[in-house]
Amino acid sequence: MARIAGCDRRPPAERVYTTAGNPARHVHDGHDSRGAGRGPPSGYTVTGKNVSVGDGSGTDVRRAARRPRSAYDAIARLYDPWSRSVTEDISFYVDEARRAGGPVVELGVGTGRIAVPLAEAGIPVIGVDDSSAMLEVCRERAVEAGVSDLVDLRRGDLREPPVGERVRLVACPFRAYLHLPDDAERRRALEAARELLAPDGRLVFDVFAPGREDIAETHGRWLEREPGIWERADWNTSNRTLTLQVRSDREETTMRLAWLSAPEWRRLLDATGFEVEALYGWFDRRPFSGGEDMVWIARTTAAESGPAVAVE
Secondary structure: OOOOOOOOOOOHHHOOOOEOOOHHHHOOOOOOOOOOOOOOOOOOOOOOOOOOOOOOOOOOOHHHHHOOOOOOHHHHHHHHHHOOOOOOOHHHHHHHHHHHOOOEEEEOOOOOOOHHHHHHOOOOEEEEEOOHHHHHHHHHHHHHHOOHHHEEEEEOEOOEOOOOOOEEEEEEOOOHHHHOOOHHHHHHHHHHHHHOEEEEEEEEEEEEOOOHHHHHHHEOOEEEEEOOEEEEEEEEOOOOEEEEEEEOOOOEEEEEEEOOOHHHHHHHHHHOOEEEEEEEOOOOOOEOOOOOEEEEEEEEOOOOOOOOOOOO
């Protein structure tokens, strides 16, 4: 489960939108509008020196390749150009990982936008994502950066991550929890994250709840987020869901996201054994004051965390 690059989450004064005609004219004739068929071949697994898909035991999880393809498989090679301007959270997550001391589990590791900087800082990362194609890009980035020995990639779902180790920090950056459609799935994911934590470990994640201005600026419009890369946000304020389409002249995909308010997230954290340590309104650690963006740091007590397992 990779992260949401669309719907620019920078403060309003920093946002830049370019509008133009529907980019559908750039899509090749006969291309599936859902982006299907753009992912890796059937039976594909990600492997590489010190970078592999596994279950924490050193064994590849072959059954993972038989899961339905992720919406991100279709845009794995487009993802980094699409999200190139999103850098404001990187130093925040690196600082949190240094504070924890590593290793770190990153849920929704995607192409390594956070994981590779963590590894470059000397912090071992176990990265989980349900997109094989995104994991392949992440593997390539780790090799290119010379940090492949610190990046352990595993294909899996953030509701059931294939991780047997216990760590002091689980991170879920870039609004990945917005892919969860309802409270039952959110509880599963939060409980799964809690089980990965050593006593007194922390879960750090960010999400958003859109404001009226954000919805009005983007609803139903094709916006050129980066040169040649278009996105369209269709907001449903009744059921609080967002249908996000992303297209270039060759790739396209559609994904559905769902948001909650800060009090609702707090109740879910309380119900799944977490204590909120901090809630920020942005990655510069400004206090949350009821705005759109939420950056959560939640701690689990020894009584609630999973049994400690040594991580070498």
